[in-house]
Amino acid sequence: MRNGLGNQVGLLARRSVIRTLRQPAQIVPAIVFPLFLLAVNSGGLKDATNLPGFPTDSYLTFILAVPFIQGALFSVMNTGTDLARDIETGFLNRLALTPLRGAALLSGLLAGAFVLGVVQAIVYLSVGLIAGAELAAGPAGAVVLLALSVSITVAFGTIGLFAALRFGSGEAVQGLFPVFFVFLFLSAMALPLNLLTTDWFHAIASVNPVTYLLEAIRSLLIEGWNLGDLALGFGIAAAVGALGMLAASSALKTRLVRT
């Protein structure tokens, strides 16, 4: 029997990707909803560029960072819901009877999030550029933006895995969606940090990691190459991913012991 780690990851990854691609109900909202908000916000908040200190004269360019994070939030739901379904249907129990390693299971399940992350990033960037947004970092910046976006999506996906393993219910995973949206709402989503004039909101947004993920994406769109912002963005994505994997591994062990 071929049971090397690479082979196990490959098989589960293939299943995860096919499963994601076969569920338009997962893909369509994850792409359409952020684009709808992009259209509404870029039209409705256009005048914000008239505020002194606003970093660009194109609000579309500024707000284009938001769909990448919203798309990543959908990754939490999709990855978590898929795993929760495996738990609810008993598929995870059957996997537990095989020599499958926990790391293979978790990594393989993230493949669907990875593919969806790539599709989302390409669509968001393409739509944004067609609509008139700028990409100051040029074509190389597009590649880095894609890498950053996918890193964030996969990192958020690990939280979905943890939630599914911890609660074992798709409904509970879905219930987390508003919680994660709060992180987006309480960040420098619609205005840059320097223009958040409400003190308490500024304080929360300053410690909210989502603010720095947005700033990393915006640095490529607005400034060009700001290595500090990019390093912080990739660093936060890596930290969230590592913590999520650790938590998910621990929850997997607990769940398999229960089984």
Added chain:
Amino acid sequence: MSAEQTGRPSANRISVARAVAWRSVHNFLKNPAFLVPALMFPLFFFVSFAGGLAAIGEVPGFDFPSGYTAFQFVFVLLQSAAFGGVFTGFAMARDFETGFGRRYMLAAGHRSGIVAGYALAALARAFITWTVLTAVALIAGMNIGGSGGEIVALYVLAIFVNLSATLWSAGVALRVRSIQGGPLMQFPTFLILFLAPVYVPLSLLSGWIHAVASINPITALLEAGRGFISGDPTVVILAFAVAFALPLLFALWAKGGLRSAEAAG
């Protein structure tokens, strides 16, 4: 011949509505999974918009006497009114999915009382949300320039929005009879709300969003509501015409849904 003699259930429309409303409100209050999102969502929107976008009040041409917090309060109030109705539609769909709705249909002599009951429950839910939202807004220092009568008029508009959204969602729930119809209730409501002047007044919008917002009926409700809270009433007649027309239109939609549910057995 009485209803008992014919073997038909005897409950009249009011008692049916009361029973359905009581159960729905009871479920809402007893289940944190329903209660917490209904309270938290509007608060998050309010905090995010009024707190995070306060600088928008400094944009040249933005002249709203009561300030940006009050400007956004009106949108969040109407939004929570609409989503109170949509969430009640979810409850209705779930009841039909689990078969409880069919039992209602068998027991109720006047089935329109079922829809009326859900509408009453939606209103009760909305009042709970509005109480919390208003308290938070006042604590946050919201300025109210309008008189008592104007503030009552603002809440009356919100009641009509709540009723419209409930009847819209009921029409969907009664046709689909499954929680899978949820996006059909939610997405159009979300769409029409966000295609109104959410962040700035209509006069500051430009391009396609201005064109769409200009013909969006929610714009009149929002502008009138903002006029009421700032003590400078505007487009009042148009807003109330829209407020009366929407529930009438969606009552027909809900009535069609009821026929569909009856036909399905």
